[in-house]
Amino acid sequence: MPEPTLAVLTLDGRRVTVAPGITVLAALQNAGLSPLRHSLSGEPRGALCGMGSCYECRAVVDGLLVRTCLTPARDGQNVRRLLEVAREF
Amino acid sequence: MNSEAWDAVVVGAGPAGLMAARTAAEGGLRALLLDAQPGSGGQIWRGAVAGQKGTAGDLLRDVASHPGITVMSGAEVMAAETRERAHTLTVTTAAGLRQIHAERVILTTGATERFLPFDGWILPGVFGAGGLQAMSKGGLDVRGKRVVVAGSGPLLLAVAAGLRQKGARVLAVAEQAGLPGVAAFGMAAARLPGKSREAWALAARLLGVPYWADCAVVRASGQNQLQSVTLRRGRREITLDCDYLAVGFGLVPETRVAALLGCALDGTGAVQVNVWQATSIQGVYAAGEVCSIGGVDGALLEGFVAGCAASGQIERLRDAPRRAEIQRRFQATLERSFALRPKRLPTPLPTTIVCRCEDVRHGELRGFAGWTAAKLQTRCGMGACQGRVCGPACETLYGWRFEGVRAPLVPLPLAQLLDEPITLSPP
Ligand SMILES: Cc1cc2nc3c(=O)[nH]c(=O)nc-3n(C[C@H](O)[C@H](O)[C@H](O)COP(=O)(O)OP(=O)(O)OC[C@H]3O[C@@H](n4cnc5c(N)ncnc54)[C@H](O)[C@@H]3O)c2cc1C
Ligand code: FES
Helix, strand or coil: CCCCCCEEEEECCEEEEECCCCEHHHHHHHCCCCCCEECCCCCEECCCCCCCCCCCCEEEECCEEEEHHHCECCCCCEEEEHHHHHHCC | CEEEEEEEEEECCCHHHHHHHHHHHHCCCCEEEEECCCCCCCCCCCCCCCCCCCHHHHHHHHHHHCCCEEEEECCEEEEEEEECCEEEEEEEECCEEEEEEEEEEEECCCEEECCCCCECCCCCCEECHHHHHHHHHCCCCCCCCEEEEEEECCHHHHHHHHHHHCCCEEEEEEECCCHHHHHHHHHHHHHCCCHHHHHHHHHHHCCCCCEECCEEEEEEECCCCCCEEEEEECCEEEEEECCEEEEEECEEECCHHHHHHCCCECCCCCECCCCCCECCCCCEEECHHHCCCCHHHHHHHHHHHHHHHHCCCHHHHCCHHHHHHHHHHHHHHHHHHCCCCHHHCCCCCCCCEEECCCCEEHHHHCCCCCHHHHHHHHCCCCCCCCCCCHHHHHHHHHCCCCCCCCCCCCCCCHHHHHHCCCCCCCC
């Protein structure tokens, strides 16, 4: 069987190679990008439920705000954590 | 908006939904099986593939190859209504909104985890128990990570075993229920056909992992990231340094789509069904953990009954009442054995955040009489998760019943909403 091709994603500007089909959330966590956003009171928050119900894992993937635990990693994706996006404002 | 009609729509592609879709299609219905997740399998079979050995592989293969079934993954029901026996679901997908009409709907939306707040539970590194399991099935690398598994229910054991198999170092499983309850559950499981082999396999995978009954989570600590967890056993406090805390206090039926369709709920907050898995709304059936928390075998059985009932294959149901009775007894033991005990639950401090989305603290919430007043005055439950996390927590902490499910169930990109106006069910 041919080896599945790896996917290359950009996570907060960093190019990372991952197995295709893993979730974007897993890609972020494996890359050590654990806090995903800051709360209203400025504390770091990470993912919680792993199944699409807590909305804590949202990030901007190719310009769209999505739940990364429901988003499969695909080659060429550009992923930005909300705490990185917020830094620009 | 894309609009289509099916004989039957099954919402949720977990064990119950896969079984219901296959059974309904065997009965001659053209069925659409949809799920918000990127793949089929639900919570327990996430990542399983068609054709692999065992029930999951068989069902996934049958569903994928049956000409009467269409599978739609990454499709989340965001609105639903019933008018004169016809049901309409509005579904959001990456390609936009779709409107789906059907005479029969089978709801197999499963359950979510109950989280209870304690000091430090908001730190990155604190995950749901099932949540960490789901993440590791989704590719999170847990090799060498030190994990504490805590909370309540048999899911903790499945999670601990699953994580260990993937190379995590499980430091302890801390269960709030007492030993007699846990033992009663073990005995009930052993009496179920097939379960005792499963239980032994689980025990073998957990050899050497301390299992502490009667144990409470006190706090999680760390600077911006989880570093340790403190547990209480009897009068002693134990602090374990760890990378992840996997914590959950049982499961809560996911009844939002059912509520939009007007289905009655029972006293436990699950969808009320009769022996044919029919809900209070004609043409709407429900099966699996949306009806009662009882694991994969019950979900499969109920999915089969719902699929038969929806497609009129009553003759295939001869054995179902007997099997359902066995399952019901098991579920009752499960419920009794792991009933939440206030003394063993985490105690939030006044400063502990209960609603993570809106940063609402325990001290701000305890004075309110109910959910609606608290929501209006503190914004608890009004953030992105719409009460999916703090709703069940407030139910346990303050006795409030979560109210007011409204469409859209999912925040939508403006572009999708602007595409075409959609009818949302009236408040
Ligand atoms: C996070 C989590 C992890 C779990 N992991 C395990 C495990 O590893 N081992 C184990 O023994 N048990 C596990 N369980 C328990 C497990 O849920 C049950 O034993 C079994 O999967 C129940 O089957 P089901 O078909 O009723 O529901 P599920 O398997 O929960 O399937 C329900 C499906 O409905 C979908 N759904 C819900 N709402 C919508 C909507 N609005 N639109 C579209 N789709 C929707 C969900 O995405 C889900 O895939 C887990 C439970 C949870 C909550
Ligand atoms: S981790 Fe909870 S929604 Fe993704």
